[in-house]
Amino acid sequence: xxxxxxxxxxxxxxxxxxxxxxxxxxxxxxxxxxxxxxxxxxxxxxxxxxxxxxxxxxxxxxxxxxxxxxxxxxxxxxxxxxxxxxxxxxxxxxxxxxxxxxxxxxxxxxxxxxxxxxxxxxxxxxxxxxxxxxxxxxxxxxxxxxxxxxxxxxxxxxxxxxxxxxxxxxxxxxxxxxxxxxxxxxxxxxxxxxxxxxxxxxxxxxxxxxxxxxxxxxxxxxxxxxxxxxxxxxxxxxxxxxxxxxxxxxxxxxxxxxxxxxxxxxxxxxxxxxxxxxxxxxxxxxxxxxxxxxxxxxxxxxxxxxxxxxxxxxxxxxxxxxxxxxxxxxxxxxxxxxxxxxxxxxxxxxxxxxxxxxxxxxxxxxxxxxxxxxxxxxxxxxxxxxxxxxxxxxxxxxxxxxxxxxxxxxxxxxxxxxxxxxxxxxxxxxxxxxxxxxxxxxxxxxxxxxxxxxxxxxxxxxxxxxxxx
Numbered sequence: 001x002x003x004x005x006x007x008x009x010x011x012x013x014x015x016x017x018x019x020x021x022x023x024x025x026x027x028x029x030x031x032x033x034x035x036x037x038x039x040x041x042x043x044x045x046x047x048x049x050x051x052x053x054x055x056x057x058x059x060x061x062x063x064x065x066x067x068x069x070x071x072x073x074x075x076x077x078x079x080x081x082x083x084x085x086x087x088x089x090x091x092x093x094x095x096x097x098x099x100x101x102x103x104x105x106x107x108x109x110x111x112x113x114x115x116x117x118x119x120x121x122x123x124x125x126x127x128x129x130x131x132x133x134x135x136x137x138x139x140x141x142x143x144x145x146x147x148x149x150x151x152x153x154x155x156x157x158x159x160x161x162x163x164x165x166x167x168x169x170x171x172x173x174x175x176x177x178x179x180x181x182x183x184x185x186x187x188x189x190x191x192x193x194x195x196x197x198x199x200x201x202x203x204x205x206x207x208x209x210x211x212x213x214x215x216x217x218x219x220x221x222x223x224x225x226x227x228x229x230x231x232x233x234x235x236x237x238x239x240x241x242x243x244x245x246x247x248x249x250x251x252x253x254x255x256x257x258x259x260x261x262x263x264x265x266x267x268x269x270x271x272x273x274x275x276x277x278x279x280x281x282x283x284x285x286x287x288x289x290x291x292x293x294x295x296x297x298x299x300x301x302x303x304x305x306x307x308x309x310x311x312x313x314x315x316x317x318x319x320x321x322x323x324x325x326x327x328x329x330x331x332x333x334x335x336x337x338x339x340x341x342x343x344x345x346x347x348x349x350x351x352x353x354x355x356x357x358x359x360x361x362x363x364x365x366x367x368x369x370x371x372x373x374x375x376x377x378x379x380x381x382x383x384x385x386x387x388x389x390x391x392x393x394x395x396x397x398x399x400x401x402x403x404x405x406x407x408x409x410x411x412x413x414x415x416x417x418x419x420x421x422x423x424x425x426x427x428x429x430x431x432x433x434x435x436x437x438x439x440x441x442x443x444x445x446x447x448x449x450x451x452x453x454x455x456x457x458x459x460x461x462x463x464x465x466x467x468x469x
Contacts, residue, residue, distance in 0.1 A: 067123035160227030268293030285341035356407035378403035396453030
């Protein structure tokens with residue numbers, strides 16, 4: 001960056017843009033489009049504090065570096081702690097600025113932060129979003145095996161150095177496989193062609209996807225063990241396993257059991273809260289809230305493994321209950337049994353709003369989960385989904401279901417993806433979707449709704465986004 005010190009940079013007024021332009025870079029990531037944010041000022045590179053750091057700020061950085069769209073805006077020194085000055089704090093960008101230094105801040109060097117709060121950015125040009133392409137191979141069932149990610153047109157493994165149950169939990173959650181039973185190494189699932197893409201993965205276990213964890217990327221020559229990480233899904237002794245499918249996350253959905261190397265469903269004959277209680281307990285999902293029958297979360301496929309299930313409600317696993325022999329039934333998939341557990345959060349998330357329109361009945365769809373408002377990805381988004389939103393908000397019928405962030409890019413988490421409503425549901429959270437936070441989207445794909453109950457020309461109505469949650 002020779003010669004950068006010769007740039008003329010004006011001194012800022014607190015609360016205003018810090019300069020017309022200052023160079024920016026991303027450091028300690030896998031390439032120039034992901035890493036810790038650093039800006040050049042007063043002949044020195046310095047970092048940015050993560051106070052109020054969000055997608056809108058990261059969007060400006062990605063644009064300034066010509067790195068595509070925002071994948072995430074990590075905080076807490078995700079790519080390591082910087083050194084030297086902390087130049088910026090309380091960055092507030094509109095998202096339209098050409099450079100980070102055009103955004104409002106406290107002013108150069110004014111902060112109460114430390115380097116453990118350094119802000120970071122991951123842009124689509126980094127390739128980190130490739131971690132959405134994740135699979136398990138060489139296992140005995142779809143939710144066990146060697147973990148592989150797809151990058152540079154090739155599948156590769158993850159180094160076992162530091163690999164433990166926290167990382168395995170995130171993989172299982174991202175793949176919709178429920179609870180991780182163990183974090184395995186090469187001895188269990190082999191090494192494939194030996195290629196290792198990722199090293200030093202560090203997850204807390206609460207992340208919704210692997211790319212949210214700390215990790216060394218693409219070509220992990222530092223892998224000391226040369227071992228390949230794997231995952232074992234929670235099994236029930238022998239080959240049976242249990243999961244909930246097509247719900248908004250792992251604690252609500254159609255009940256499926258794994259038997260004889262194949263996933264299958266449970267018939268709803270006699271299905272009740274006692275049976276559901278056992279499923280919720282077994283999956284670590286709290287207590288049973290409801291036990292829907294008649295394929296409440298959609299019809300399954302493949303075998304119907306269990307029928308006539310009769311639990312006392314105190315059993316530790318579903319296979320301890322009485323039922324007909326495996327595969328013996330007089331049912332079809334219209335009768336598939338389902339469960340909603342308290343751990344799903346459905347009871348605590350009746351919160352839904354439309355943001356960015358000119359009234360409460362048009363705008364970007366946002367849902368409240370885990371104490372945060374977040375958006376909905378537009379994958380598969382259509383009028384059936386919009387119809388449920390309009391009905392729930394008392395806004396009449398759906399006029400359109402705009403995609404591609406027609407009402408502006410949201411910030412924070414993308415909570416739901418692949419929403420698939422029939423249009424008849426009374427509650428948006430009854431619709432099938434991927435697990436909370438599991439997606440392969442960015443905010444440029446935020447879903448929207450326009451309802452008939454209040455025309456978007458009604459400018460006298462306060463924006464939904466201004467009402468809070």
